Amino acid sequence: MSVARNRRPFDAGRAAYLALNALLLAFLLLPIVIVLVFALNPTPYISFPPVGVSLRWFEKFFTSAEFMNALWLSLWVATVVLVLSIVIGAACALALARGNLPGRAVLTAFFMSPLMVPAILTGLALFQAYLLSGIGRPVWGLIAAHTLVAVPYVIRTTLAVLHNFDRRIEEAAAVLGASPTRVFFEVTLPLIRPGVFAGGVFAFIVSFDQFPVSLFLVVPKGETLPVVLFNYMKFDLDGAIAAASMVSILLALSVVLVLERLIGLKAYVKL
Protein backbone atom coordinates (compact mmCIF):
# COMPACT_ATOMS: atom_id res chain seq x y z
CA MET A 1 0.00 0.00 0.00
CA SER A 2 2.06 2.89 -1.17
CA VAL A 3 0.68 6.37 -1.35
CA ALA A 4 2.39 8.77 -3.69
CA ARG A 5 3.25 11.90 -1.76
CA ASN A 6 4.41 15.15 -3.20
CA ARG A 7 7.09 16.42 -0.86
CA ARG A 8 7.72 20.11 -0.73
CA PRO A 9 11.14 21.55 0.12
CA PHE A 10 10.00 23.04 3.42
CA ASP A 11 6.67 22.55 5.05
CA ALA A 12 6.10 24.77 8.11
CA GLY A 13 2.95 22.95 9.22
CA ARG A 14 4.66 19.60 9.07
CA ALA A 15 7.71 20.95 10.90
CA ALA A 16 5.52 22.33 13.70
CA TYR A 17 3.69 19.01 13.90
CA LEU A 18 6.96 17.09 14.23
CA ALA A 19 8.39 19.58 16.72
CA LEU A 20 5.28 19.32 18.88
CA ASN A 21 5.48 15.54 18.87
CA ALA A 22 9.19 15.59 19.68
CA LEU A 23 8.38 17.82 22.65
CA LEU A 24 5.67 15.46 23.83
CA LEU A 25 8.01 12.49 23.54
CA ALA A 26 10.55 14.39 25.62
CA PHE A 27 7.89 14.97 28.26
CA LEU A 28 7.26 11.23 28.36
CA LEU A 29 10.89 10.15 28.46
CA LEU A 30 12.83 12.85 30.32
CA PRO A 31 11.60 11.89 33.79
CA ILE A 32 12.97 8.40 33.27
CA VAL A 33 16.32 9.76 32.14
CA ILE A 34 16.40 12.00 35.20
CA VAL A 35 15.84 9.00 37.47
CA LEU A 36 18.90 7.38 35.91
CA VAL A 37 20.94 10.51 36.53
CA PHE A 38 19.96 10.55 40.20
CA ALA A 39 20.67 6.84 40.55
CA LEU A 40 24.28 7.53 39.55
CA ASN A 41 24.69 10.80 41.46
CA PRO A 42 26.68 10.26 44.69
CA THR A 43 25.26 13.11 46.83
CA PRO A 44 23.38 11.96 49.96
CA TYR A 45 20.12 13.59 48.92
CA ILE A 46 18.53 14.45 45.60
CA SER A 47 20.35 17.47 44.23
CA PHE A 48 20.75 19.02 40.85
CA PRO A 49 22.93 19.35 38.82
CA PRO A 50 24.64 15.97 39.38
CA VAL A 51 28.21 16.10 40.64
CA GLY A 52 29.59 12.74 39.60
CA VAL A 53 29.04 9.08 38.90
CA SER A 54 28.89 6.41 41.54
CA LEU A 55 27.25 3.08 42.14
CA ARG A 56 26.75 3.60 45.87
CA TRP A 57 22.96 3.76 45.56
CA PHE A 58 22.85 0.52 43.61
CA GLU A 59 25.08 -1.00 46.28
CA LYS A 60 22.73 0.27 48.98
CA PHE A 61 19.76 -1.17 47.14
CA PHE A 62 21.27 -4.57 46.48
CA THR A 63 22.70 -4.98 49.99
CA SER A 64 19.54 -3.90 51.79
CA ALA A 65 17.62 -6.91 53.10
CA GLU A 66 14.41 -4.89 53.10
CA PHE A 67 14.67 -3.98 49.41
CA MET A 68 15.88 -7.44 48.36
CA ASN A 69 13.06 -9.29 50.16
CA ALA A 70 10.58 -6.95 48.55
CA LEU A 71 12.13 -7.39 45.11
CA TRP A 72 12.02 -11.20 45.29
CA LEU A 73 8.46 -11.19 46.60
CA SER A 74 7.38 -8.87 43.77
CA LEU A 75 9.11 -11.00 41.13
CA TRP A 76 7.64 -14.19 42.50
CA VAL A 77 4.13 -12.82 42.76
CA ALA A 78 4.31 -11.29 39.26
CA THR A 79 5.50 -14.57 37.74
CA VAL A 80 2.70 -16.59 39.32
CA VAL A 81 0.20 -13.92 38.28
CA LEU A 82 1.55 -14.02 34.70
CA VAL A 83 0.99 -17.78 34.44
CA LEU A 84 -2.40 -17.77 36.16
CA SER A 85 -3.79 -14.87 34.19
CA ILE A 86 -2.62 -16.22 30.83
CA VAL A 87 -4.42 -19.52 31.45
CA ILE A 88 -7.56 -18.07 33.00
CA GLY A 89 -7.76 -15.09 30.66
CA ALA A 90 -7.18 -16.97 27.40
CA ALA A 91 -9.73 -19.64 28.38
CA CYS A 92 -12.25 -16.95 29.25
CA ALA A 93 -11.68 -15.08 25.98
CA LEU A 94 -12.16 -18.28 23.98
CA ALA A 95 -15.39 -19.01 25.80
CA LEU A 96 -16.61 -15.47 25.16
CA ALA A 97 -15.73 -15.48 21.47
CA ARG A 98 -16.53 -19.07 20.53
CA GLY A 99 -18.82 -20.45 23.23
CA ASN A 100 -22.16 -19.17 21.92
CA LEU A 101 -22.86 -17.86 25.40
CA PRO A 102 -26.08 -15.96 25.99
CA GLY A 103 -25.52 -12.35 27.07
CA ARG A 104 -22.00 -12.24 25.69
CA ALA A 105 -21.73 -8.44 25.70
CA VAL A 106 -22.75 -8.24 29.35
CA LEU A 107 -20.33 -11.01 30.31
CA THR A 108 -17.46 -9.33 28.45
CA ALA A 109 -18.20 -6.03 30.20
CA PHE A 110 -18.30 -7.88 33.52
CA PHE A 111 -14.88 -9.45 32.98
CA MET A 112 -13.47 -6.05 31.97
CA SER A 113 -14.90 -4.33 35.03
CA PRO A 114 -11.80 -4.62 37.29
CA LEU A 115 -10.25 -2.10 34.87
CA MET A 116 -13.18 0.25 35.37
CA VAL A 117 -13.50 -0.06 39.12
CA PRO A 118 -10.94 2.06 40.99
CA ALA A 119 -8.06 -0.29 41.84
CA ILE A 120 -7.80 1.02 45.38
CA LEU A 121 -11.41 -0.09 45.93
CA THR A 122 -10.63 -3.59 44.72
CA GLY A 123 -7.87 -3.61 47.33
CA LEU A 124 -10.20 -2.22 49.98
CA ALA A 125 -12.98 -4.71 49.19
CA LEU A 126 -10.58 -7.65 49.30
CA PHE A 127 -9.11 -6.34 52.55
CA GLN A 128 -12.61 -6.22 54.05
CA ALA A 129 -13.45 -9.70 52.75
CA TYR A 130 -10.21 -11.18 54.10
CA LEU A 131 -10.75 -9.37 57.40
CA LEU A 132 -14.29 -10.66 57.81
CA SER A 133 -13.51 -14.22 56.81
CA GLY A 134 -10.54 -14.20 59.18
CA ILE A 135 -8.00 -15.46 56.64
CA GLY A 136 -5.67 -12.58 57.36
CA ARG A 137 -3.35 -11.38 54.62
CA PRO A 138 -1.67 -14.41 53.05
CA VAL A 139 0.49 -14.19 49.92
CA TRP A 140 -2.02 -16.26 47.93
CA GLY A 141 -4.60 -13.62 48.76
CA LEU A 142 -2.32 -11.01 47.20
CA ILE A 143 -1.74 -13.25 44.16
CA ALA A 144 -5.49 -13.77 43.72
CA ALA A 145 -6.00 -10.00 43.91
CA HIS A 146 -3.29 -9.29 41.33
CA THR A 147 -4.62 -12.03 39.04
CA LEU A 148 -8.08 -10.48 39.20
CA VAL A 149 -6.80 -7.13 37.90
CA ALA A 150 -4.42 -8.75 35.38
CA VAL A 151 -6.88 -11.17 33.75
CA PRO A 152 -8.89 -8.44 31.95
CA TYR A 153 -5.76 -7.43 30.02
CA VAL A 154 -5.27 -10.99 28.76
CA ILE A 155 -8.96 -11.31 27.91
CA ARG A 156 -8.88 -8.04 26.00
CA THR A 157 -5.76 -8.76 23.95
CA THR A 158 -6.92 -12.32 23.21
CA LEU A 159 -10.42 -11.19 22.21
CA ALA A 160 -8.87 -8.59 19.89
CA VAL A 161 -6.96 -11.33 18.06
CA LEU A 162 -9.98 -13.65 18.02
CA HIS A 163 -12.16 -10.95 16.47
CA ASN A 164 -9.56 -10.09 13.87
CA PHE A 165 -8.78 -13.48 12.49
CA ASP A 166 -10.75 -15.10 9.80
CA ARG A 167 -13.09 -17.75 11.15
CA ARG A 168 -13.01 -19.39 7.75
CA ILE A 169 -9.55 -20.72 8.59
CA GLU A 170 -11.12 -22.75 11.37
CA GLU A 171 -14.02 -23.73 9.16
CA ALA A 172 -11.62 -24.80 6.41
CA ALA A 173 -9.78 -27.05 8.86
CA ALA A 174 -13.09 -28.56 9.97
CA VAL A 175 -14.24 -29.09 6.38
CA LEU A 176 -10.95 -30.84 5.65
CA GLY A 177 -11.80 -33.32 8.36
CA ALA A 178 -10.14 -32.04 11.53
CA SER A 179 -12.04 -32.77 14.72
CA PRO A 180 -13.11 -29.75 16.84
CA THR A 181 -10.36 -30.58 19.33
CA ARG A 182 -7.76 -30.73 16.59
CA VAL A 183 -9.01 -27.46 15.08
CA PHE A 184 -8.70 -25.89 18.50
CA PHE A 185 -5.16 -27.07 19.22
CA GLU A 186 -3.74 -26.78 15.73
CA VAL A 187 -5.50 -23.72 14.34
CA THR A 188 -7.13 -21.59 17.02
CA LEU A 189 -4.49 -21.80 19.74
CA PRO A 190 -1.47 -20.91 17.55
CA LEU A 191 -3.43 -18.02 16.06
CA ILE A 192 -4.35 -16.43 19.40
CA ARG A 193 -0.88 -16.86 20.89
CA PRO A 194 0.32 -13.29 20.15
CA GLY A 195 -2.73 -11.83 21.87
CA VAL A 196 -2.31 -14.09 24.88
CA PHE A 197 1.38 -13.23 25.27
CA ALA A 198 0.76 -9.51 24.84
CA GLY A 199 -1.80 -9.80 27.61
CA GLY A 200 0.80 -11.71 29.61
CA VAL A 201 3.24 -8.80 29.34
CA PHE A 202 0.58 -6.49 30.72
CA ALA A 203 -0.28 -8.99 33.45
CA PHE A 204 3.34 -9.22 34.62
CA ILE A 205 3.79 -5.47 34.67
CA VAL A 206 0.42 -4.81 36.28
CA SER A 207 1.41 -7.15 39.09
CA PHE A 208 5.06 -6.14 39.41
CA ASP A 209 4.22 -2.43 39.59
CA GLN A 210 0.97 -2.91 41.45
CA PHE A 211 0.43 -0.50 44.29
CA PRO A 212 -3.23 0.34 45.00
CA VAL A 213 -4.44 -3.27 45.10
CA SER A 214 -1.49 -4.31 47.26
CA LEU A 215 -1.67 -1.41 49.70
CA PHE A 216 -4.15 -2.96 52.15
CA LEU A 217 -3.23 -6.59 51.43
CA VAL A 218 0.43 -6.75 52.39
CA VAL A 219 1.73 -7.43 55.89
CA PRO A 220 4.63 -5.56 57.50
CA LYS A 221 7.90 -7.30 56.49
CA GLY A 222 6.00 -8.95 53.63
CA GLU A 223 5.59 -5.93 51.41
CA THR A 224 6.05 -5.84 47.66
CA LEU A 225 8.65 -3.53 46.12
CA PRO A 226 6.29 -0.65 45.19
CA VAL A 227 4.90 -0.56 48.73
CA VAL A 228 8.39 -0.58 50.27
CA LEU A 229 9.49 2.20 47.90
CA PHE A 230 6.39 4.26 48.71
CA ASN A 231 6.94 3.96 52.45
CA TYR A 232 10.63 4.79 52.06
CA MET A 233 9.84 7.86 49.93
CA LYS A 234 7.60 9.33 52.59
CA PHE A 235 10.65 9.85 54.79
CA ASP A 236 13.74 9.68 52.58
CA LEU A 237 14.25 10.93 49.06
CA ASP A 238 17.73 9.67 48.29
CA GLY A 239 19.43 7.89 45.41
CA ALA A 240 18.43 4.44 46.70
CA ILE A 241 14.93 5.07 45.37
CA ALA A 242 16.38 6.10 42.02
CA ALA A 243 18.53 2.95 41.92
CA ALA A 244 15.53 0.79 42.86
CA SER A 245 13.55 2.55 40.16
CA MET A 246 16.20 1.79 37.56
CA VAL A 247 16.27 -1.85 38.57
CA SER A 248 12.52 -2.19 38.24
CA ILE A 249 12.49 -0.35 34.91
CA LEU A 250 15.20 -2.68 33.55
CA LEU A 251 13.38 -5.75 34.83
CA ALA A 252 10.10 -4.72 33.23
CA LEU A 253 11.92 -3.81 30.02
CA SER A 254 13.66 -7.17 29.84
CA VAL A 255 10.34 -8.98 30.22
CA VAL A 256 8.99 -6.96 27.32
CA LEU A 257 12.07 -7.58 25.20
CA VAL A 258 11.95 -11.32 25.84
CA LEU A 259 8.30 -11.44 24.88
CA GLU A 260 8.93 -9.09 21.95
CA ARG A 261 11.44 -11.67 20.71
CA LEU A 262 8.74 -14.30 20.98
CA ILE A 263 5.78 -12.44 19.55
CA GLY A 264 6.71 -9.02 18.19
CA LEU A 265 5.72 -5.72 19.71
CA LYS A 266 3.10 -5.08 17.05
CA ALA A 267 0.57 -7.06 19.05
CA TYR A 268 0.32 -4.15 21.49
CA VAL A 269 -1.23 -1.66 19.14
CA LYS A 270 -3.84 -3.98 17.79
CA LEU A 271 -5.95 -3.49 20.91
Add this chain to the structure above:
Amino acid sequence: MTNTARPSPIAWLIAPAGLLFVLFFVMPFAVMTAMSFYSGNPVTNPNAFLTTRHYERFILDTAGIFHEALWSTLRIGLVTTIVSLLIGYPLAHWMARMQSRLGHALVLMAVIAPMLTGIVVRTFAWMTILQDKGVINTTLIQWGLIEKPLPLMYNEFGTIVALVHIYVPFMVLTLTGVIGRIDERLEQAARSLGAGRLRAFVEVTLPLSLPGILAGSLLVFALSISAYVTPSLMGGTNVLTLPMLIAQQVGTSFNPNFAGALGVILLLVSLAIVVAYNRILARLSGEQGMA
Protein backbone atom coordinates in the same frame (compact mmCIF):
# COMPACT_ATOMS: atom_id res chain seq x y z
CA MET B 1 -23.35 -15.82 10.64
CA THR B 2 -24.77 -18.96 12.14
CA ASN B 3 -26.71 -18.42 15.31
CA THR B 4 -27.00 -21.62 17.26
CA ALA B 5 -28.92 -21.01 20.46
CA ARG B 6 -27.12 -23.55 22.60
CA PRO B 7 -23.73 -22.77 24.15
CA SER B 8 -20.97 -24.96 22.79
CA PRO B 9 -18.64 -27.00 25.06
CA ILE B 10 -16.05 -24.21 24.72
CA ALA B 11 -18.33 -22.12 26.94
CA TRP B 12 -17.09 -24.14 29.94
CA LEU B 13 -13.70 -22.43 29.59
CA ILE B 14 -15.31 -19.45 31.26
CA ALA B 15 -15.53 -21.36 34.56
CA PRO B 16 -12.08 -20.54 36.06
CA ALA B 17 -12.47 -16.83 35.37
CA GLY B 18 -16.04 -16.95 36.66
CA LEU B 19 -14.92 -18.57 39.90
CA LEU B 20 -12.08 -16.07 40.35
CA PHE B 21 -14.42 -13.15 39.76
CA VAL B 22 -17.17 -14.40 42.07
CA LEU B 23 -14.81 -15.18 44.94
CA PHE B 24 -12.41 -12.26 44.65
CA PHE B 25 -14.49 -9.53 43.03
CA VAL B 26 -18.25 -9.87 43.48
CA MET B 27 -18.16 -11.19 47.03
CA PRO B 28 -15.56 -8.72 48.34
CA PHE B 29 -17.53 -5.79 46.96
CA ALA B 30 -20.68 -7.22 48.55
CA VAL B 31 -18.75 -7.48 51.83
CA MET B 32 -17.49 -3.92 51.49
CA THR B 33 -21.02 -2.64 50.88
CA ALA B 34 -22.36 -4.63 53.83
CA MET B 35 -19.56 -3.38 56.08
CA SER B 36 -20.45 0.21 55.21
CA PHE B 37 -23.87 -0.35 56.83
CA TYR B 38 -22.51 -1.86 60.05
CA SER B 39 -21.25 -0.09 63.16
CA GLY B 40 -18.35 -2.53 63.52
CA ASN B 41 -17.11 -5.93 62.39
CA PRO B 42 -20.26 -8.12 62.47
CA VAL B 43 -18.23 -11.35 62.68
CA THR B 44 -16.06 -10.59 65.68
CA ASN B 45 -18.23 -8.04 67.44
CA PRO B 46 -21.67 -9.37 68.47
CA ASN B 47 -22.81 -5.84 69.36
CA ALA B 48 -22.32 -4.50 65.83
CA PHE B 49 -25.60 -3.15 64.48
CA LEU B 50 -26.94 -1.95 61.16
CA THR B 51 -26.63 1.78 60.67
CA THR B 52 -26.46 4.49 58.02
CA ARG B 53 -24.29 6.70 60.20
CA HIS B 54 -21.19 6.39 58.00
CA TYR B 55 -23.10 7.83 55.07
CA GLU B 56 -24.66 10.51 57.28
CA ARG B 57 -21.17 11.43 58.42
CA PHE B 58 -20.11 11.94 54.81
CA ILE B 59 -23.27 13.78 53.75
CA LEU B 60 -23.47 16.08 56.78
CA ASP B 61 -19.70 16.64 56.65
CA THR B 62 -19.46 18.50 59.98
CA ALA B 63 -15.66 18.61 59.72
CA GLY B 64 -15.95 20.18 56.27
CA ILE B 65 -13.41 17.96 54.54
CA PHE B 66 -15.34 15.16 52.84
CA HIS B 67 -17.15 17.22 50.21
CA GLU B 68 -13.95 19.09 49.41
CA ALA B 69 -12.16 15.73 49.03
CA LEU B 70 -14.81 14.48 46.61
CA TRP B 71 -14.68 17.72 44.66
CA SER B 72 -10.90 17.81 44.39
CA THR B 73 -10.87 14.15 43.31
CA LEU B 74 -13.23 14.99 40.44
CA ARG B 75 -11.44 18.24 39.59
CA ILE B 76 -8.03 16.58 39.44
CA GLY B 77 -9.50 13.75 37.37
CA LEU B 78 -11.13 16.12 34.90
CA VAL B 79 -8.09 18.36 34.39
CA THR B 80 -5.82 15.30 34.07
CA THR B 81 -8.14 13.85 31.43
CA ILE B 82 -8.28 17.04 29.37
CA VAL B 83 -4.52 17.60 29.46
CA SER B 84 -3.86 13.93 28.65
CA LEU B 85 -6.13 14.22 25.63
CA LEU B 86 -4.36 17.37 24.40
CA ILE B 87 -0.98 15.70 24.79
CA GLY B 88 -2.02 12.23 23.69
CA TYR B 89 -3.87 13.11 20.50
CA PRO B 90 -0.94 14.52 18.49
CA LEU B 91 1.25 11.59 19.51
CA ALA B 92 -1.42 9.04 18.63
CA HIS B 93 -2.06 10.73 15.30
CA TRP B 94 1.63 10.78 14.51
CA MET B 95 2.01 7.13 15.39
CA ALA B 96 -1.08 5.98 13.54
CA ARG B 97 0.00 7.74 10.34
CA MET B 98 3.68 6.90 10.44
CA GLN B 99 4.86 5.13 7.31
CA SER B 100 8.22 3.94 8.56
CA ARG B 101 8.08 0.68 10.49
CA LEU B 102 11.19 1.47 12.49
CA GLY B 103 9.90 4.91 13.39
CA HIS B 104 6.62 3.41 14.50
CA ALA B 105 8.35 0.83 16.68
CA LEU B 106 10.58 3.49 18.26
CA VAL B 107 7.71 5.83 19.10
CA LEU B 108 5.73 2.89 20.41
CA MET B 109 8.64 1.97 22.66
CA ALA B 110 8.86 5.57 23.88
CA VAL B 111 5.18 5.58 24.73
CA ILE B 112 5.24 2.19 26.41
CA ALA B 113 8.49 2.81 28.33
CA PRO B 114 6.78 5.05 30.93
CA MET B 115 4.07 2.40 31.32
CA LEU B 116 6.73 -0.11 32.26
CA THR B 117 7.84 2.22 34.99
CA GLY B 118 5.65 1.81 38.03
CA ILE B 119 3.45 4.56 39.41
CA VAL B 120 5.67 4.90 42.46
CA VAL B 121 8.81 5.27 40.33
CA ARG B 122 7.26 7.85 38.02
CA THR B 123 5.95 9.86 40.94
CA PHE B 124 9.46 9.78 42.37
CA ALA B 125 10.80 11.11 39.07
CA TRP B 126 8.41 14.05 39.21
CA MET B 127 9.31 14.73 42.83
CA THR B 128 12.96 15.10 41.82
CA ILE B 129 11.94 17.45 39.02
CA LEU B 130 9.36 19.63 40.75
CA GLN B 131 10.47 19.90 44.37
CA ASP B 132 12.01 23.10 45.76
CA LYS B 133 15.52 21.75 45.23
CA GLY B 134 14.46 19.90 42.13
CA VAL B 135 15.67 20.11 38.56
CA ILE B 136 13.41 22.95 37.41
CA ASN B 137 13.76 25.23 40.43
CA THR B 138 17.54 24.77 40.74
CA THR B 139 18.04 25.49 37.07
CA LEU B 140 15.83 28.57 37.08
CA ILE B 141 17.57 29.95 40.17
CA GLN B 142 21.01 29.30 38.67
CA TRP B 143 20.01 31.16 35.53
CA GLY B 144 18.84 34.01 37.72
CA LEU B 145 15.30 33.88 36.39
CA ILE B 146 13.72 33.47 39.81
CA GLU B 147 14.89 34.07 43.38
CA LYS B 148 12.63 31.81 45.37
CA PRO B 149 11.66 28.30 44.24
CA LEU B 150 8.33 28.15 42.44
CA PRO B 151 5.65 26.15 44.26
CA LEU B 152 5.57 23.30 41.72
CA MET B 153 4.97 20.50 44.19
CA TYR B 154 2.81 19.77 47.23
CA ASN B 155 -0.21 21.17 45.41
CA GLU B 156 -2.72 20.21 42.74
CA PHE B 157 -0.46 21.42 39.95
CA GLY B 158 2.29 18.92 40.73
CA THR B 159 -0.28 16.19 41.26
CA ILE B 160 -1.83 16.81 37.85
CA VAL B 161 1.54 17.00 36.03
CA ALA B 162 2.57 13.62 37.42
CA LEU B 163 -0.86 12.07 36.81
CA VAL B 164 -0.85 13.24 33.19
CA HIS B 165 2.56 11.69 32.67
CA ILE B 166 1.38 8.44 34.19
CA TYR B 167 -1.88 8.12 32.26
CA VAL B 168 -1.09 9.70 28.88
CA PRO B 169 0.18 6.39 27.41
CA PHE B 170 -3.25 4.84 28.00
CA MET B 171 -4.75 7.70 26.03
CA VAL B 172 -2.20 7.33 23.23
CA LEU B 173 -2.69 3.58 22.86
CA THR B 174 -6.48 3.89 22.82
CA LEU B 175 -6.40 6.72 20.28
CA THR B 176 -3.78 5.12 18.02
CA GLY B 177 -5.99 2.10 17.49
CA VAL B 178 -8.98 4.24 16.54
CA ILE B 179 -7.10 6.74 14.35
CA GLY B 180 -5.25 3.90 12.64
CA ARG B 181 -8.55 2.38 11.57
CA ILE B 182 -9.73 5.60 9.93
CA ASP B 183 -9.10 5.32 6.22
CA GLU B 184 -6.43 7.86 5.36
CA ARG B 185 -7.92 8.19 1.90
CA LEU B 186 -10.94 9.99 3.40
CA GLU B 187 -8.70 12.82 4.48
CA GLN B 188 -6.87 12.75 1.16
CA ALA B 189 -10.21 12.95 -0.64
CA ALA B 190 -11.18 16.01 1.41
CA ARG B 191 -7.87 17.62 0.55
CA SER B 192 -8.12 16.87 -3.13
CA LEU B 193 -11.55 18.50 -3.02
CA GLY B 194 -9.83 21.66 -1.82
CA ALA B 195 -9.86 21.48 1.97
CA GLY B 196 -6.68 22.60 3.71
CA ARG B 197 -4.80 20.09 5.84
CA LEU B 198 -6.17 21.53 9.05
CA ARG B 199 -9.71 21.62 7.74
CA ALA B 200 -9.45 18.07 6.44
CA PHE B 201 -8.31 17.00 9.90
CA VAL B 202 -10.93 18.95 11.84
CA GLU B 203 -13.83 17.93 9.61
CA VAL B 204 -12.90 14.38 8.70
CA THR B 205 -10.41 12.68 10.98
CA LEU B 206 -11.32 14.37 14.25
CA PRO B 207 -15.05 13.52 14.16
CA LEU B 208 -14.26 9.96 13.11
CA SER B 209 -11.92 9.57 16.07
CA LEU B 210 -14.53 10.72 18.62
CA PRO B 211 -15.16 7.18 19.91
CA GLY B 212 -11.45 6.89 20.63
CA ILE B 213 -11.40 10.28 22.34
CA LEU B 214 -14.28 9.26 24.57
CA ALA B 215 -12.90 5.80 25.30
CA GLY B 216 -9.46 7.19 26.13
CA SER B 217 -10.93 9.95 28.28
CA LEU B 218 -13.08 7.46 30.14
CA LEU B 219 -10.06 5.31 30.85
CA VAL B 220 -7.87 8.18 32.00
CA PHE B 221 -10.61 9.70 34.15
CA ALA B 222 -11.39 6.40 35.83
CA LEU B 223 -7.69 5.83 36.49
CA SER B 224 -6.94 9.30 37.81
CA ILE B 225 -9.88 9.59 40.23
CA SER B 226 -8.73 6.36 41.85
CA ALA B 227 -5.08 7.40 42.06
CA TYR B 228 -3.61 7.23 45.51
CA VAL B 229 0.19 7.26 45.28
CA THR B 230 0.57 10.37 43.17
CA PRO B 231 -1.78 12.72 45.07
CA SER B 232 -0.41 11.61 48.41
CA LEU B 233 3.24 12.10 47.43
CA MET B 234 2.88 15.07 45.07
CA GLY B 235 0.07 16.78 46.95
CA GLY B 236 1.51 16.36 50.42
CA THR B 237 -0.80 17.78 53.04
CA ASN B 238 -2.33 20.31 50.64
CA VAL B 239 -4.26 17.81 48.57
CA LEU B 240 -6.83 15.40 49.94
CA THR B 241 -8.64 13.09 47.55
CA LEU B 242 -11.18 10.37 48.22
CA PRO B 243 -8.67 7.50 47.78
CA MET B 244 -6.34 9.24 50.27
CA LEU B 245 -9.23 9.58 52.70
CA ILE B 246 -10.00 5.88 52.33
CA ALA B 247 -6.39 4.89 53.00
CA GLN B 248 -6.38 7.12 56.09
CA GLN B 249 -9.49 5.40 57.42
CA VAL B 250 -7.96 1.95 56.95
CA GLY B 251 -4.40 2.77 57.96
CA THR B 252 -4.40 5.38 60.70
CA SER B 253 -8.00 5.59 61.94
CA PHE B 254 -8.68 1.87 61.51
CA ASN B 255 -12.32 2.45 60.69
CA PRO B 256 -12.97 -0.11 57.93
CA ASN B 257 -16.70 0.57 58.12
CA PHE B 258 -16.39 4.26 57.29
CA ALA B 259 -13.73 3.34 54.71
CA GLY B 260 -16.33 1.01 53.20
CA ALA B 261 -18.88 3.81 52.99
CA LEU B 262 -16.31 6.08 51.31
CA GLY B 263 -15.51 3.20 48.98
CA VAL B 264 -19.16 2.78 48.01
CA ILE B 265 -19.39 6.52 47.31
CA LEU B 266 -16.27 6.52 45.11
CA LEU B 267 -17.55 3.39 43.39
CA LEU B 268 -20.93 4.99 42.63
CA VAL B 269 -19.26 8.10 41.26
CA SER B 270 -16.95 6.18 38.97
CA LEU B 271 -19.65 3.74 37.86
CA ALA B 272 -21.94 6.64 36.98
CA ILE B 273 -19.18 8.06 34.78
CA VAL B 274 -18.44 4.69 33.20
CA VAL B 275 -22.12 4.11 32.38
CA ALA B 276 -22.54 7.61 30.95
CA TYR B 277 -19.48 7.32 28.76
CA ASN B 278 -20.43 3.84 27.59
CA ARG B 279 -23.82 5.19 26.53
CA ILE B 280 -22.18 7.95 24.51
CA LEU B 281 -19.72 5.49 23.05
CA ALA B 282 -22.45 3.05 22.01
CA ARG B 283 -24.48 5.84 20.43
CA LEU B 284 -21.47 7.17 18.52
CA SER B 285 -20.38 3.83 17.17
CA GLY B 286 -24.03 3.14 16.27
CA GLU B 287 -24.18 6.34 14.24
CA GLN B 288 -20.93 5.45 12.53
CA GLY B 289 -22.27 2.04 11.67
CA MET B 290 -25.23 3.70 9.94
CA ALA B 291 -23.19 6.20 7.99
